Amino acid sequence: VKLILVSQGRGRSHCITLGLWAKALITLCALGLPCSVAALVFLQYSAAGVGFWQGFSQSAWVDAQVERERQARGAHIDAQNKINALAVRVAELQARLVRLDALGERISTNAKLDPEEFDFSQPPALGGPQAEVAGQSYSASELNAMLEQLTAKIDERQHKLESLGDWIADQRITRDAVITGAPVNIGWLSSGFGRRTDPFSGRLEMHEGVDFSGPEGSDVMAVASGLVTYSADKTGYGNLVEINHGNGFKTRYGHCKENLVKVGDVVKKGQVIALLGNTGRSTGPHVHFEVYKNGRVVDPASYIRNTVP
Numbered sequence: 666v667k668l669i670l671v672s673q674g675r676g677r678s679h680c681i682t683l684g685l686w687a688k689a690l691i692t693l694c695a696l697g698l699p700c701s702v703a704a705l706v707f708l709q710y711s712a713a714g715v716g717f718w719q720g721f722s723q724s725a726w727v728d729a730q731v732e733r734e735r736q737a738r739g740a741h742i743d744a745q746n747k748i749n750a751l752a753v754r755v756a757e758l759q760a761r762l763v764r765l766d767a768l769g770e771r772i773s774t775n776a777k778l779d780p781e782e783f784d785f786s787q788p789p790a791l792g793g794p795q796a797e798v799a800g801q802s803y804s805a806s807e808l809n810a811m812l813e814q815l816t817a818k819i820d821e822r823q824h825k826l827e828s829l830g831d832w833i834a835d836q837r838i839t840r841d842a843v844i845t846g847a848p849v850n851i852g853w854l855s856s857g858f859g860r861r862t863d864p865f866s867g868r869l870e871m872h873e874g875v876d877f878s879g880p881e882g883s884d885v886m887a888v889a890s891g892l893v894t895y896s897a898d899k900t901g902y903g904n905l906v907e908i909n910h911g912n913g914f915k916t917r918y919g920h921c922k923e924n925l926v927k928v929g930d931v932v933k934k935g936q937v938i939a940l941l942g943n944t945g946r947s948t949g950p951h952v953h954f955e956v957y958k959n960g961r962v963v964d965p966a967s968y969i970r971n972t973v974p
């Protein structure tokens with residue numbers, strides 16, 4: 666193979682004889698150019714060239730991507746569930762605050778307190794859980810703000826109720842607030858205070874009050890004036906009324922057929938607060954009567970004996 670080079674103008678020509686290596690080089694160049702162009706075109710049209718490389722491990726890549734998305738979705742649902750649980754907690758606190766307000770208002774009304782000093786009638790500033798129910802979820806920062814507001818309000822109410830308690834205790838330490846007598850007119854002391862064989866378990870257990878048996882539906886009376894602090898069903902006690910008499914004294918009346926007073930009521934000594942019954946852990950109609958002094962249960966016997974003039 667010979668390559669003839671002709672120079673323009675002068676009409677002269679050179680003759681070059683190509684060796685084996687030169688021929689191979691030229692052939693490579695001639696084939697290489699179209700190959701490079703084809704490769705470039707391919708890369709250009711296959712999703713900016715990336716898809717070309719992804720093609721090698723297409724299925725593995727898709728799996729990894731799906732897994733990542735699934736995890737991200739899971740984490741998001743987790744976070745939203747936690748926020749929703751917090752929102753429920755906020756709603757519960759709000760409900761408690763409303764009840765606390767109602768209690769405070771009842772007490773201050775019953776005790777005829779200065780409404781300026783004990784204003785429990787302000788409506789709660791926050792809405793209930795309705796927004797959540799309607800499908801709108803709270804954000805973490807909204808919840809934090811709500812929790813802070815609620816904490817402040819509960820602190821304030823607690824302070825007001827404590828002041829109220831002190832005030833009532835001061836005002837009502839009269840003869841009437843001193844625990845005397847039995848909580849029943851008709852009836853008899855059927856079980857004393859202290860260790861006894863439990864009628865249910867058969868074991869020796871502490872009986873933290875005294876029992877007065879009597880006709881079902883007969884009167885259960887407050888043994889001293891005070892403030893009703895509990896009036897509802899309580900495990901074991903059945904229908905229970907609890908009265909705070911101030912000065913560290915508190916009495917409880919259990920197993921009632923029906924409670925006739927509400928939390929926040931101010932009751933007088935001898936007032937009928939419930940009907941004698943057989944509710945809760947009880948083997949027959951009786952009232953289980955407890956006396957607490959500074960938070961500790963005491964034997965009511967000496968207080969009951971005070972009756973006798």
Ligand SMILES: [Zn+2]
Pocket residue numbers: 856872874875876952953954
């Ligand atoms: Zn009892």
